[in-house]
Amino acid sequence: MNRITFIFALFFALALAGCDAKDTCLDQGGHYNETTKQCEQ
Template sequence: MMYKKLLLPIVSFMLVLTGCDAKDTCLDQGGRYNEATKQCEK
């Protein structure tokens, strides 16, 4: 039961980290990150 209660916060946290990493990677490569489409534009 405890495992199921922890699963959602952990998954949510991982998605937030992944989203931040994608944006940072895009900006580091000299691209522009489009917040509306969540895509990197070079």
């Protein structure tokens, strides 16, 4: 049971980390380019 909880927590943390750059860019009023993975102002 402990192992399942750990795997779920790890997956959730990685999902949040993956969205962080895009969310930060959008919060600053920019446009996130999915192709180049960069924030464009």
